[in-house]
Amino acid sequence: MDNQKPVSPAKPAKPAKPAKPAKPERPCPICKKPSAQKLHPFCSRRCADVDLNRWLTGVYAIPVSDPEPDMIPGEDDHWGDR
Numbered sequence: 001m002d003n004q005k006p007v008s009p010a011k012p013a014k015p016a017k018p019a020k021p022a023k024p025e026r027p028c029p030i031c032k033k034p035s036a037q038k039l040h041p042f043c044s045r046r047c048a049d050v051d052l053n054r055w056l057t058g059v060y061a062i063p064v065s066d067p068e069p070d071m072i073p074g075e076d077d078h079w080g081d082r
């Protein structure tokens with residue numbers, strides 16, 4: 001008598017899904033590079049300085065010679081709406 005049953009697998013192995021982060025990391029607001037965890041949300045101390053300088057002076061003028069290609073002209077036109 002052949003009493004041996006073939007071993008049936010209990011469950012098929014699920015393919016491991018790559019863990020996706022819930023929300024995408026915010027890039028550096030200054031140069032749009034991936035931000036450093038330590039200096040969040042900036043990528044470097046220099047960019048943090050630039051942003052701080054912007055707040056202090058109240059103008060969006062960059063003291064460093066870093067060209068910002070994606071500046072949208074007329075973005076704050078909503079001010080004189082009323």
Ligand SMILES: [Zn+2]
Nearest residue numbers: 028031043047
């Ligand atoms: Zn940066």
